[in-house]
Amino acid sequence: DAGTAEKGGYPHFMLKEIHEEPDAVRRCISPRIRDGKIELNIPGLPNETLAKTERIHIVACGTAMHAGLVGRYAIEALARVPVEVDIASEFRYRNPVLGKNDLVVLISQSGETADTLAALRLAKGRGIRTLAIVNVPGSSIAREADDVLYTWAGPEIAVASTKAYLVQLSVLYLLAVKLGSLHGELSTEKEQQLCSDLLEMPAKIQEAIDGEPDVLACAEELKNAQHVFFIGRGVDYTLCMESSLKLKEVSYIHCEAYAAGELKHGTISLIENGTPVIAVATQPSLYPKTVSNLEEVKARGADVMLVCDKDAKVEPDLTKNLLRVPNVDNILAPMVTIVPLQLLAYHIAVLRGCDVDKPRNLAKSVTVE
Numbered sequence: 001d002a003g004t005a006e007k008g009g010y011p012h013f014m015l016k017e018i019h020e021e022p023d024a025v026r027r028c029i030s031p032r033i034r035d036g037k038i039e040l041n042i043p044g045l046p047n048e049t050l051a052k053t054e055r056i057h058i059v060a061c062g063t064a065m066h067a068g069l070v071g072r073y074a075i076e077a078l079a080r081v082p083v084e085v086d087i088a089s090e091f092r093y094r095n096p097v098l099g100k101n102d103l104v105v106l107i108s109q110s111g112e113t114a115d116t117l118a119a120l121r122l123a124k125g126r127g128i129r130t131l132a133i134v135n136v137p138g139s140s141i142a143r144e145a146d147d148v149l150y151t152w153a154g155p156e157i158a159v160a161s162t163k164a165y166l167v168q169l170s171v172l173y174l175l176a177v178k179l180g181s182l183h184g185e186l187s188t189e190k191e192q193q194l195c196s197d198l199l200e201m202p203a204k205i206q207e208a209i210d211g212e213p214d215v216l217a218c219a220e221e222l223k224n225a226q227h228v229f230f231i232g233r234g235v236d237y238t239l240c241m242e243s244s245l246k247l248k249e250v251s252y253i254h255c256e257a258y259a260a261g262e263l264k265h266g267t268i269s270l271i272e273n274g275t276p277v278i279a280v281a282t283q284p285s286l287y288p289k290t291v292s293n294l295e296e297v298k299a300r301g302a303d304v305m306l307v308c309d310k311d312a313k314v315e316p317d318l319t320k321n322l323l324r325v326p327n328v329d330n331i332l333a334p335m336v337t338i339v340p341l342q343l344l345a346y347h348i349a350v351l352r353g354c355d356v357d358k359p360r361n362l363a364k365s366v367t368v369e
């Protein structure tokens with residue numbers, strides 16, 4: 001029927017858009033890499049200005065803010081430039097300290113989110129340089145910001161954002177590598193290596209999508225859950241926040257993301273027999289610690305699931321459910337790891353009979369403050 005044709009043969013836009021991720025990421029990344037170097041072509045932000053940037057403030061809402069949290073890890077790790085991430089509606093009320101060599105980065109799929117637009121105007125009003133990372137061409141945030149990096153993902157229709165998050169990450173990684181080389185933190189070889197890794201991401205994301213049958217099996221097990229907890233450390237914690245948002249948005253299951261190390265200060269009191277806990281552990285240096293947190297909740301009766309890369313050594317009786325993601329450079333792991341977690345949210349919502357593309361009470365773009 002016409003509806004299905006519009007969805008490219010998929011039953012829902014959300015699933016279609018997840019399947020579009022490899023292409024969207026390719027379109028976003030490949031024109032910006034030439035001969036092992038990043039070319040961002042931002043007129044108002046020449047290399048000399050980027051090299052002098054002392055601090056970055058990322059401001060956004062919802063999924064775009066979660067992309068910003070990954071961006072903070074990447075920029076701080078690769079460029080050693082301090083980054084703060086704010087929820088747009090909170091940014092203005094804390095009277096942020098902004099320095100003249102700072103850069104305020106606004107991230108928005110629609111480019112119309114009222115709180116993000118208000119944050120942009122605040123920064124501009126203070127005379128601070130603004131850069132927007134936006135998907136919709138010619139949108140308000142794109143027009144008003146000093147400079148724009150478009151994410152070029154094409155239209156995103158499903159209310160729950162999926163491919164837009166992937167391209168937001170793509171742009172943030174490009175920016176992180178660029179800043180890293182301009183701030184003297186990356187050798188030419190390392191920059192070239194990261195560029196070639198970035199160019200390989202579409203294939204790796206496709207490999208993650210190909211794991212969909214395993215995700216479906218996990219969705220079957222989780223579909224009747226009343227609460228789901230996500231735990232992770234470092235950048236994996238930010239993925240937990242995004243996965244938890246995705247799952248609760250579309251399936252109406254109550255979800256919480258907790259920093260794995262903080263578990264004993266809170267959420268562990270909520271673990272009972274059969275409570276599902278999903279651990280995300282993609283960073284080798286943090287892996288053993290997250291696994292030990294998983295064992296703690298398992299000892300209290302939790303039904304545990306682990307998301308980790310193909311090489312991670314997993315004790316055979318540690319988890320009931322295991323999702324493996326393709327091996328990539330540690331810093332880029334979020335780009336492949338989020339994919340099965342988006343698919344998990346989608347399939348659980350479908351199994352529960354939810355209106356996946358239009359969850360109750362939510363809007364694709366929120367134009368009121």
Ligand code: G6P
Nearest residue numbers: 062063064108109110113161363
């Ligand atoms: C709404 C949408 C979210 C989105 C957020 C920010 O809440 O439902 O999916 O992440 O707005 O939207 P933006 O267009 O600014 O990225």
